[in-house]
Amino acid sequence: MRRARAKALKNVEQVAEGVAAETLPEGKLFEIARSIGDRRLEELTVEDTTCGYCAVGCRFDLYSDGEEVLAARPTAEEDAPVNGISTCVKGKFGYDFVNSDDRLTSPLVRDGDDEFREATWDEALARVAEGFGSIREAHGGDALSVIASSKATNEENYLMGKFARQVLGTNSVDNCNRLCHSSTVAGLARTFGYGAASISTEDLELADCILLTGSNTTEAHPVLATRIKQNVRDGADLLVFDPREVQIAEYATQYSRVRPGYDAVWINGIIRHVVENGLYDESFVAERTTGFADVAAAVREFTPERVEAVTGVPPEEIEAAAETIADADACVFGWTLGLTEHSHGTENVLAMANLAAITGNLGKPGAGVSPFRGQNNVQGGGGDMGPLPDNFPGYQDLADDDVRARFEDAWDCDISPEYGYYTTQMFLAADRGDLRGMYVIGENAALSEPGVNHAERVLRDLEFLVVQDLFVTETAEYADVVLPACSFVEKTGTFTNTDRTVQMVNAVMEPKGDSRPDWEILQDLANRMGRDWDYESTAEVMDEVNSLTPIYGGVTHERVREEGGLQWPCPDEDHPGTERLYEDSFDTEDGRATLHGVGYSEPAETPDEEYPFTLTTGRVLYQYHTGTMTHREEGLMEYAPSDFVEVHPETAANHGIDPGDMVTVASRRGEIVVPAQVTDRVGTDTVFVPIHFAESAVNRLTDEEHLDPDAATPEYKVSAVRIGPYEGDSEPIGAGDVGTGTGDD
Numbered sequence: 001m002r003r004a005r006a007k008a009l010k011n012v013e014q015v016a017e018g019v020a021a022e023t024l025p026e027g028k029l030f031e032i033a034r035s036i037g038d039r040r041l042e043e044l045t046v047e048d049t050t051c052g053y054c055a056v057g058c059r060f061d062l063y064s065d066g067e068e069v070l071a072a073r074p075t076a077e078e079d080a081p082v083n084g085i086s087t088c089v090k091g092k093f094g095y096d097f098v099n100s101d102d103r104l105t106s107p108l109v110r111d112g113d114d115e116f117r118e119a120t121w122d123e124a125l126a127r128v129a130e131g132f133g134s135i136r137e138a139h140g141g142d143a144l145s146v147i148a149s150s151k152a153t154n155e156e157n158y159l160m161g162k163f164a165r166q167v168l169g170t171n172s173v174d175n176c177n178r179l180c181h182s183s184t185v186a187g188l189a190r191t192f193g194y195g196a197a198s199i200s201t202e203d204l205e206l207a208d209c210i211l212l213t214g215s216n217t218t219e220a221h222p223v224l225a226t227r228i229k230q231n232v233r234d235g236a237d238l239l240v241f242d243p244r245e246v247q248i249a250e251y252a253t254q255y256s257r258v259r260p261g262y263d264a265v266w267i268n269g270i271i272r273h274v275v276e277n278g279l280y281d282e283s284f285v286a287e288r289t290t291g292f293a294d295v296a297a298a299v300r301e302f303t304p305e306r307v308e309a310v311t312g313v314p315p316e317e318i319e320a321a322a323e324t325i326a327d328a329d330a331c332v333f334g335w336t337l338g339l340t341e342h343s344h345g346t347e348n349v350l351a352m353a354n355l356a357a358i359t360g361n362l363g364k365p366g367a368g369v370s371p372f373r374g375q376n377n378v379q380g381g382g383g384d385m386g387p388l389p390d391n392f393p394g395y396q397d398l399a400d401d402d403v404r405a406r407f408e409d410a411w412d413c414d415i416s417p418e419y420g421y422y423t424t425q426m427f428l429a430a431d432r433g434d435l436r437g438m439y440v441i442g443e444n445a446a447l448s449e450p451g452v453n454h455a456e457r458v459l460r461d462l463e464f465l466v467v468q469d470l471f472v473t474e475t476a477e478y479a480d481v482v483l484p485a486c487s488f489v490e491k492t493g494t495f496t497n498t499d500r501t502v503q504m505v506n507a508v509m510e511p512k513g514d515s516r517p518d519w520e521i522l523q524d525l526a527n528r529m530g531r532d533w534d535y536e537s538t539a540e541v542m543d544e545v546n547s548l549t550p551i552y553g554g555v556t557h558e559r560v561r562e563e564g565g566l567q568w569p570c571p572d573e574d575h576p577g578t579e580r581l582y583e584d585s586f587d588t589e590d591g592r593a594t595l596h597g598v599g600y601s602e603p604a605e606t607p608d609e610e611y612p613f614t615l616t617t618g619r620v621l622y623q624y625h626t627g628t629m630t631h632r633e634e635g636l637m638e639y640a641p642s643d644f645v646e647v648h649p650e651t652a653a654n655h656g657i658d659p660g661d662m663v664t665v666a667s668r669r670g671e672i673v674v675p676a677q678v679t680d681r682v683g684t685d686t687v688f689v690p691i692h693f694a695e696s697a698v699n700r701l702t703d704e705e706h707l708d709p710d711a712a713t714p715e716y717k718v719s720a721v722r723i724g725p726y727e728g729d730s731e732p733i734g735a736g737d738v739g740t741g742t743g744d745d
Helices: 002-013 016-023 026-037 089-093 121-139 154-168 182-191 222-233 247-251 263-276 282-288 292-301 304-311 315-327 345-358 380-384 401-411 423-432 452-461 518-528 538-548 557-563 634-639 649-654
Strands: 045-050 059-064 069-074 108-110 116-118 144-147 209-213 237-242 254-257 331-335 368-371 437-441 464-469 481-484 493-496 501-505 613-618 645-647 662-666 671-678 686-690 719-725
Touching (some): 045 501, 069 089, 108 121, 121 464, 121 481, 144 154, 154 380, 209 222, 237 247, 237 315, 263 292, 263 304, 263 315, 304 315, 331 345, 345 368, 401 538, 423 452, 493 538, 538 557, 645 649, 645 662
Parallel strands (some): 209 237, 209 331, 331 368, 437 464, 645 671
Antiparallel strands (some): 045 059, 059 069, 108 116, 108 481, 645 686
16 A cells, blocks of 8 residues: 555646646645545556646546545556647646536526526436427527537537537537637648648657747747757757747747737748748749649749838847748747637638748658647537538538538438637627527537627527536526536546547546436437437447548547547558658648739737727636636636736836736727736837636627638737726735736647
8 A cells, every 4th residue: 555655646736837836835736745645545446538628638547436536647658659648737727627516416497587496317318308399490500509628529529510510400500729829721732632730740840840820839838848848959040039038948059039910920020031041942833733833923922021021030039030940940839829710710720831832841850730638528529520511421512412422421411501700709699589599518609609798698698509618607697597517527438639649538427417428418419309319339439430521430439549649531440540741642632732923911900099009818727718627726816816918117117017017908809907917028119918717707898890701710819908907995915916928729
């Protein structure tokens, strides 16, 4: 027992970068250790699983006594291809939400305008079937929509898309990918064929050069940041372009501050220098791309002087970055939402894809494009599985007659060739009265949608709203029926991580109370609405997925368990999976990358005399999304208890703002009051606010109308605002109480 206790303590304290050890009070660490040490290990359930926070895809063992998660420890390094022995603070300690006192354990229904009351599953599902059925009968399936969940498994997301089209009769099904990386998918698909990372995670350690933009990697994806920093210490160059001097910039060979909303401008400036100085890879361009002449013509206008005037990046920094990339044998181009969440995000991604292609940095070790994904299964569940208004699973076009016929035959239903509504379009359509019912699964739209005031009004006025989640979220407060779902520690299935690796998720404990896995809820509801679903397990669902989805053709639960993970495309069961895309050809008609010239664009809303600052938004290390999970972990809340606004010292002095003062931040759509962090991480004309707290709800300030025309992504990263000391009665709080460090997706 003494050896077991010592081993348990060692496992609990083994943490990447040391950050997790600092996150919880020392007593909490020893409390966790003792909770294992005081039991016989054989009395505990231990399951290896995949993390349910970000999409790095860390694997580890979870220890449970059947009632709660007691600890997480790294699994064998060979069984954790992405993280090895590393874990971040949330994956290590963020499990109090599973047993939170306000966890949903029974269905809730609302009678008229009354408060929620508990109901049986039979009553709740009957209410849902009746509510959706009556709208479908009176107004057609197009009056209904589904918001799927990138927190759920691949198998569950596949069924969410199937449920929308087969059971409800609507193509209006979408997910949080629309609010983050849909412009990545659109831009990369148009250029290379696949809307996903071309690299494997190990390429971050093989690259000679890494260009990061719009990504606070150390805080949003700490385990990836560890790999990058190790490579930089070994001699790789790191270029960081960002409006904020984020923590990863401390390790950079070159950091360049850019004005938010003009990323294609500085990228085109780099391309111009590469082209005009003959630094591009001539053989790669000639043999493996088309459209180079269009790109060369498009970038001519982006002279060093113009780039500096627009973006603030000096000519010498553009030149240095261009020559560093060109001199490298292999370069990885990484980004997150700072590049994509714009009204022209797809153009930004097209420009980045052009830069990667003309320098020959694709299809070889240590080179490629890598959009770091935010939610644990946004790559698989949010994209690959097809809960999308325009695509079936595997990014197969809904409008393609042959593709649609195959799914109509498999699902025994008619499917309209017309695309449905994207997520934000759903709210606009509901405002017009064109959409009357909504099924929201594992998404907190009342906080995550742009223009929260508008979203709240829409949710309140919907004819029928069903929310399926772990808690009564801000969105669920408007629901007619709330269905209790399971967390990832209570279910079995697969997640697909940011480098396309499909990995197992294994239940470590039974569902809490009467909560159920999403797939079981969907199956019961589908059968009540006239269908005959008879899946016995998520393994059976994956078998249906691979029969209809070529890139998952060889993916089965059995193989994933045996091999520890499979990277798509994996077309058949004899295929080993694809470590690195585009080694021989691109997934286009002619096998070549299709380059697109990108011109000048600017944000839909720019600062003016009334609103002179640019607001940009993002995340903090110790919180996650709208806080549904992390707000219920005491240790994490101690480090990041509230939102805040970062203000440059010069700006703060000019506006009479001291550290910790309560500050009003106002846009044309609303205002919030948050404490100030005075820091030179931001420029004098930019302020930053995280996204995690309902109390401040920064998306009250963002714009729901100006969307990327290709991907319908909102412009979260640029809003014109004004700031000033709060004139109310609240006492300022100390700067040490407002959290430290922030990060984008």
